[in-house]
Amino acid sequence: MEDLIARAKAGDGEAFAELMEGQKQTLYKVARSYLHSDADAADAIGDTVLACWEKLPTLRQPRYFRTWLVRILIRKCQDILRQRQRLVPLEGAPEPAAAEPGHQRAEFLALLDSLDEKYRTVLLLYYGEGFTTPEIARILNLNEETVKTRLKRARASFRLAYEAE
Amino acid sequence: MTEQDLRELLARPVEVPPEVEARLAAACAQAGHSAGKKRPRRGLRTLVLAACLAAALCVGAAAGYTVVREEKFPDLDAAVEAMFGNQGRDSVEATVEYDETGGMSLNLPNQERVPVDAAQAEALVGEYLPGTGYVWQVGDYTLTVESYLLDEHTGTGRVYFTLERPGGVEGLQITPEDGEAWADGSGISLNFCAGGADGTWTPMSGRFYADQNRSTPEKLYLTAALGAASGWKAEDGLHIRFHDLRRNRDSERDVSLVAEMELPGADSLPAVTAVNPKTGGTAACFSAIGMLVDTSYLEDGDSVRYVALEYADGSTYVVQDDAGNVDNAEHGLYNMDGTQLRLCFNRLVDPAQVVSVAVDGAVCAANR
Numbered sequence: 001m002e003d004l005i006a007r008a009k010a011g012d013g014e015a016f017a018e019l020m021e022g023q024k025q026t027l028y029k030v031a032r033s034y035l036h037s038d039a040d041a042a043d044a045i046g047d048t049v050l051a052c053w054e055k056l057p058t059l060r061q062p063r064y065f066r067t068w069l070v071r072i073l074i075r076k077c078q079d080i081l082r083q084r085q086r087l088v089p090l091e092g093a094p095e096p097a098a099a100e101p102g103h104q105r106a107e108f109l110a111l112l113d114s115l116d117e118k119y120r121t122v123l124l125l126y127y128g129e130g131f132t133t134p135e136i137a138r139i140l141n142l143n144e145e146t147v148k149t150r151l152k153r154a155r156a157s158f159r160l161a162y163e164a165e
Numbered sequence: 166m167t168e169q170d171l172r173e174l175l176a177r178p179v180e181v182p183p184e185v186e187a188r189l190a191a192a193c194a195q196a197g198h199s200a201g202k203k204r205p206r207r208g209l210r211t212l213v214l215a216a217c218l219a220a221a222l223c224v225g226a227a228a229g230y231t232v233v234r235e236e237k238f239p240d241l242d243a244a245v246e247a248m249f250g251n252q253g254r255d256s257v258e259a260t261v262e263y264d265e266t267g268g269m270s271l272n273l274p275n276q277e278r279v280p281v282d283a284a285q286a287e288a289l290v291g292e293y294l295p296g297t298g299y300v301w302q303v304g305d306y307t308l309t310v311e312s313y314l315l316d317e318h319t320g321t322g323r324v325y326f327t328l329e330r331p332g333g334v335e336g337l338q339i340t341p342e343d344g345e346a347w348a349d350g351s352g353i354s355l356n357f358c359a360g361g362a363d364g365t366w367t368p369m370s371g372r373f374y375a376d377q378n379r380s381t382p383e384k385l386y387l388t389a390a391l392g393a394a395s396g397w398k399a400e401d402g403l404h405i406r407f408h409d410l411r412r413n414r415d416s417e418r419d420v421s422l423v424a425e426m427e428l429p430g431a432d433s434l435p436a437v438t439a440v441n442p443k444t445g446g447t448a449a450c451f452s453a454i455g456m457l458v459d460t461s462y463l464e465d466g467d468s469v470r471y472v473a474l475e476y477a478d479g480s481t482y483v484v485q486d487d488a489g490n491v492d493n494a495e496h497g498l499y500n501m502d503g504t505q506l507r508l509c510f511n512r513l514v515d516p517a518q519v520v521s522v523a524v525d526g527a528v529c530a531a532n533r
Binding site for chain 2: 017027049059082128135
């Protein structure tokens with residue numbers, strides 16, 4: 001991946017596209033942990049890709065590329081959430097039909113929905129994407145101890161929820 | 166479901182919807198299309214933003230705010246006096262006031278400010294003070310950083326700077342009792358930011374204090390006492406974010422940032438550790454400007470009541486004493502778990518003269 005990053009930084013569009021393709025799963029899952037529709041996730045990801053292309057020369061350490069990319073994505077997701085809070089849906093406007101999700105995506109989305117919003121992204125980044133607590137702290141702009149506390153509480157609430165079943 | 170189940174479910178690949186695939190491909194194509202026309206390099210963009218020949222250490226500037234930087238020979242004597250002395254900032258006697266309902270309306274602890282020994286300061290920190298000061302013109306504001314000290318071991322920093330504007334600096338209030346300067350939201354504000362390992366910059370926690378003898382409405386003489394979680398490097402320097410808070414009035418988003426400027430790196434001050442008497446591990450570390458205390462072994466880690474440095478000559482610098490209502494720290498912050506306390510001193514400390522650190526009854530010998 002570091003070779004792809006170096007080539008993309010140098011302006012190689014094909015290397016950049018390959019780099020983004022390799023991060024597609026991470027981008028989609030993290031976006032969906034924030035946003036409630038695939039359409040919004042698509043918007044956030046599109047904006048993130050363009051921002052990444054523009055700002056890639058400012059990335060000093062290629063080994064932190066994923067952390068950096070996810071941080072950009074989360075900012076875009078937060079912008080979309082703010083916009084959604086301001087917009088009042090038109091009455092009578094039909095909602096666009098969503099594609100029927102495949103089995104694995106349905107299971108993934110159902111699991112996300114079952115997780116407390118406070119802990120959802122931290123759990124996804126830690127268990128799903130393999131980020132360390134210092135990296136998650138950077139991504140979410142939190143103190144590392146806060147990340148550890150949220151993980152601890154998330155695990156505790158998760159165990160409680162499933163023990164009750 | 167177990168933790169392992171959770172990990173497997175979250176980690177396994179899912180089908181990405183067609184609209185997301187399409188959007189990703191379109192964005193990559195758009196980026197690839199612009200690849201032929203060279204993406205402007207950061208240095209070129211910076212020069213485009215700057216209005217004059219001097220190189221601008223500026224990451225970006227909002228419309229209406231031109232940012233220009235110059236270097237200057239610093240006034241190091243004034244910087245040392247401002248950062249460690251008692252010029253323009255008096256000792257404060259404890260003041261407690263109550264309102265008509267019996268509620269406490271003011272609670273200022275005892276604060277003792279001491280004169281700085283210029284020769285001692287030169288010996289202790291002289292080699293760590295950068296030899297260059299910086300002046301930025303941000304719109305009609307002039308921000309001058311005379312000097313600064315950074316300590317990556319304790320995660321503390323001190324910056325001496327001035328801020329001036331013809332007609333008056335807008336939006337900064339000065340508390341007359343202790344000179345603390347704070348943004349009231351009606352004008353500008355500043356953040357000093359520390360760099361992370363991934364290249365992002367995060368605002369440091371901190372307090373600003375004004376020299377009330379020298380400051381005027383048009384020119385404030387300020388010292389910043391800063392703290393940030395470990396991991397940042399003094400050699401990376403700091404970023405200074407200049408905000409115009411009035412820009413947020415008609416926006417749902419925070420659009421107040423009008424300029425981000427780079428303060429170049431410096432050598433970190435060295436620090437000395439103190440030994441935990443129970444575990445033999447590190448209980449604290451301290452430098453000339455601040456300290457970091459491991460409070461995890463204390464009964465009330467996030468509510469420390471007493472911190473003092475004991476000197477070889479028998480004297481004591483009481484940094485904090487809740488029972489005695491004493492607060493001789495410019496700034497203090499706990500981490501979120503209450504296992505670390507970071508304190509910025511209100512005077513210059515000679516670490517070589519400190520024999521022990523006392524924290525809530527535990528005496529931790531300095532490591533020699």
